[in-house]
Amino acid sequence: MSEKMFVSGNDAVALGVRLCxxxxxxxxxxxxxxxxxxxxxxxxxxxxxxxxxxxxESEHSAMSASMGASAIGARTFTATSSQGLLYMAEGxxxxxxxxxxxxMMNANRSLALPWSIYGxxxxxxxxxxxxxxxxxxxxxxxxLDMVIQGFKIAEHAEVLCPLMINLDGFVLTHTYELxxxxxxxAVDAFLPPFETANKMDLNRPVNMGMSxxxxxxxxxxxxxxxxxxxxxxxxxxxxxxxxAAFGRDYGGMVEGYRLGDAEVAxxxxxxxxxxxxxxxxxxxxxxxxxxLLKLRYMRPFPEEAVASVAQNVKALGVIDKDISFGHEGxxxxxxxxxxxxxxxxxxxxxxxxxMGGRDISKEDIEQMFHCLLDAAKGNAQExxxxxxxxxxxxx
Amino acid sequence: MNRPKVVTWKRPTKLSEYPTxxxxxxxxxxxxxxxxxxxxxxxxxxxCTGCLRCYLVCPxxxxxxxxxxxxxxxxxxxxxxxxxxxxxVGAITMVKEDGE
Numbered sequence: 001m002s003e004k005m006f007v008s009g010n011d012a013v014a015l016g017v018r019l020c021x022x023x024x025x026x027x028x029x030x031x032x033x034x035x036x037x038x039x040x041x042x043x044x045x046x047x048x049x050x051x052x053x054x055x056x057e058s059e060h061s062a063m064s065a066s067m068g069a070s071a072i073g074a075r076t077f078t079a080t081s082s083q084g085l086l087y088m089a090e091g092x093x094x095x096x097x098x099x100x101x102x103x104m105m106n107a108n109r110s111l112a113l114p115w116s117i118y119g120x121x122x123x124x125x126x127x128x129x130x131x132x133x134x135x136x137x138x139x140x141x142x143x144l145d146m147v148i149q150g151f152k153i154a155e156h157a158e159v160l161c162p163l164m165i166n167l168d169g170f171v172l173t174h175t176y177e178l179x180x181x182x183x184x185x186a187v188d189a190f191l192p193p194f195e196t197a198n199k200m201d202l203n204r205p206v207n208m209g210m211s212x213x214x215x216x217x218x219x220x221x222x223x224x225x226x227x228x229x230x231x232x233x234x235x236x237x238x239x240x241x242x243x244a245a246f247g248r249d250y251g252g253m254v255e256g257y258r259l260g261d262a263e264v265a266x267x268x269x270x271x272x273x274x275x276x277x278x279x280x281x282x283x284x285x286x287x288x289x290x291x292l293l294k295l296r297y298m299r300p301f302p303e304e305a306v307a308s309v310a311q312n313v314k315a316l317g318v319i320d321k322d323i324s325f326g327h328e329g330x331x332x333x334x335x336x337x338x339x340x341x342x343x344x345x346x347x348x349x350x351x352x353x354x355m356g357g358r359d360i361s362k363e364d365i366e367q368m369f370h371c372l373l374d375a376a377k378g379n380a381q382e383x384x385x386x387x388x389x390x391x392x393x394x395x
Numbered sequence: 396m397n398r399p400k401v402v403t404w405k406r407p408t409k410l411s412e413y414p415t416x417x418x419x420x421x422x423x424x425x426x427x428x429x430x431x432x433x434x435x436x437x438x439x440x441x442x443c444t445g446c447l448r449c450y451l452v453c454p455x456x457x458x459x460x461x462x463x464x465x466x467x468x469x470x471x472x473x474x475x476x477x478x479x480x481x482x483x484v485g486a487i488t489m490v491k492e493d494g495e
Contacts, residue, residue, distance in 0.1 A: 099416035
């Protein structure tokens with residue numbers, strides 16, 4: 001029988017990692033990820049996880065050590081957040097180009113300056129181009145389940161791309177929830193040991209991490225891109241197989257909520273989805289045709305799913321807990337690009353808020369829906385809006 | 396001294412012919428690489444005692460033994476002169492490449 005536990009998001013990740021039996025964990029602690037790494041260290045110490053825990057001196061070293069481990073065919077896990085993710089940025093691209101399927105937890109946290117330990121999506125969205133599959137979860141159970149699914153997707157012979165599981169800092173990492181811990185036997189059956197031909201092997205010596213001349217470079221990049229694109233269908237299969245084995249279905253690349261006859265919809269990423277569901281339910285009670293589209297992956301980007309939702313609504317809003325200064329929210333940019341697949345677009349509004357740990361309240365989301373409903377009537381809206389800005393813009 | 400041979404490399408015509416990630420079987424030489432040599436080391440095999448000090452210091456692994464005698468692979472020697480500098484019996488002379 002699977003066990004019910006009351007744990008934090010960080011605990012849930014650590015428990016999920018233990019079930020996956022990684023050979024190597026190389027990680028450096030950083031708020032708000034620290035507890036996940038501490039728990040894993042405890043598991044190795046108390047013997048409940050047979051794994052090599054490498055105490056490294058920085059995130060750059062954590063990623064470098066993870067690459068070395070993965071390059072001998074070891075199942076490898078690491079975890080970081082914010083400044084730490086940026087510090088390992090060089091290694092992120094390296095690991096992806098080397099086709100090393102490392103799985104990492106990232107606790108989404110603001111980037112300095114101003115210095116802040118609180119949450120937003122600036123960190124992971126800054127490294128979208130690194131070649132890592134990016135998953136965003138809504139709660140602790142999904143975090144745990146995506147660690148298991150994550151290894152299965154990343155290590156798939158048709159994928160071999162590293163994978164990052166993103167949890168909102170504090171909102172998910174430090175809050176406690178009831179979770180169901182899958183049985184070890186069931187996880188072992190779902191996730192067989194990692195096998196790859198792309199490794200150092202005394203019986204088949206290879207040179208790894210080579211340079212190329214311009215004559216061959218683009219081919220490797222094309223190959224990497226195609227592997228990422230293939231991971232879309234593999235992620236769907238893994239989601240469905242996981243649902244069949246463990247009874248929890250996350251939909252796949254996206255999850256729609258009450259979109260059926262929705263006139264307007266909000267696109268959400270991460271924990272804000274939970275709050276938005278409540279607002280959708282309340283507004284539906286009041287007779288308003290609103291829905292939500294939860295993006296579970298930012299890489300590969302589920303553009304077909306976004307386009308298909310955009311086709312059926314009059315207005316589409318995007319909540320961005322990030323901003324690409326001088327342009328707009330990064331998720332909004334992606335949604336806009338996907339919408340062009342249709343040839344015609346609904347009204348589009350970008351809501352920027354929740355940065356540096358500021359709360360996005362139910363009232364804020366209700367206002368976003370009212371803005372979208374007004375846009376659906378054909379009334380022009382400000383395209384990029386700050387939500388919950390505490391002062392008037394007068395400069 | 397099991398030296399890899401230069402083998403002819405057939406360029407891939409399909410993406411699937413590239414390895415997954417930039418790695419491939421070790422010991423695989425596909426081109427000669429000595430174009431920038433100005434001086435070539437020439438071994439006087441009469442003076443040479445076969446101590447192989449030159450083999451140990453060569454940064455490019457171009458020194459080997461052929462029929463019991465020390466030789467240099469000019470396909471890969473860059474002409475750095477470390478071998479000539481380190482030879483204790485003066486058996487290696489750096490000779491200017493002619494007319495190139």
